[in-house]
Amino acid sequence: MAIIKPSLVIGVGGTGYWILSLLKRQLYINYGVKASETDEIKFLLLDTLSEGTFEEYKEKNDESIIAEYQVNRGEYIHLSEPPEGFFNWADDPEKYNIPRYRWFRRDILKQYVQEDARWKLREGAAQIRQFGRMAFFFNINKIAAAMNDKLSKIKKHAGNATIPVWIFGSYAGGTGAGMMMDVAMLAKLIQEEYKHSVQNIGCFVLPEVYSDKLTTSIAQGYSGSGNCSVLPPKARKKSIKPRKLEKTIPAK
Ligand SMILES: Nc1nc2c(ncn2[C@@H]2O[C@H](COP(=O)(O)OP(=O)(O)OP(=O)(O)O)[C@@H](O)[C@H]2O)c(=O)[nH]1
Ligand SMILES: [Mg+2]
16 A cells, blocks of 8 residues: 555544545545555544434435445544533633633633533534634543554554644634644644654635535634634744643643
């Protein structure tokens, strides 16, 4: 399978899922590669949908795609809430009021999103990017372990070559748009910590793609483009020098 460049492909949110499935289908059709059975190219899907909801979603959305192309369990990370629920978590200052979450506008969110039901992430992040971003941080240990595991397997084929880390999603929702920059930063942290060599490449569809859906907000795409501001100013100008992984990932 030397024709395929060893790569890690990460999908975030519903659009990420679609792109991963279609890419797996193309790999199979073009190269006869069952993507889940090779270590040269690895897939990882991050979504807030609970595993049950995700299975239902696959059934509803993927009638034309056969099982071999579908994202399988080993490739899916469910970004779960804390045991007490996100809504209750956000009422405990000891949990949310810490420097790591200084970007989290709990004050605004509690004022405008008052229903407990909308804070339940298992159906998605309700197009709220801060919900998607928080879902990433709730599960950062799981995500980092999966990314490192997959990069280590790919490295056996890539040798010393830089491994592209593709990050696919949309700017139209909450899950993918909320965590895209953090996923890229985490890949860089893992590179430093575990001596991988990675290059991030992000591909995000704009909200116009979903303009036929009543819930889509074009303003989302515009404000989502401000996501790059999560990078420290120096990193935007020069090469990124991330902090040590253990300083970013909370102890269990
Ligand atoms: N009503 C409806 N809206 C859709 C559908 N597909 C996509 N959308 C809209 O497009 C947005 C972006 O889609 P995704 O890329 O799947 O969003 P996501 O990253 O999973 O984010 P969230 O679902 O908001 O957590 C969604 O939040 C929906 O508003 C659909 O089949 N029906
Ligand atoms: Mg979604």
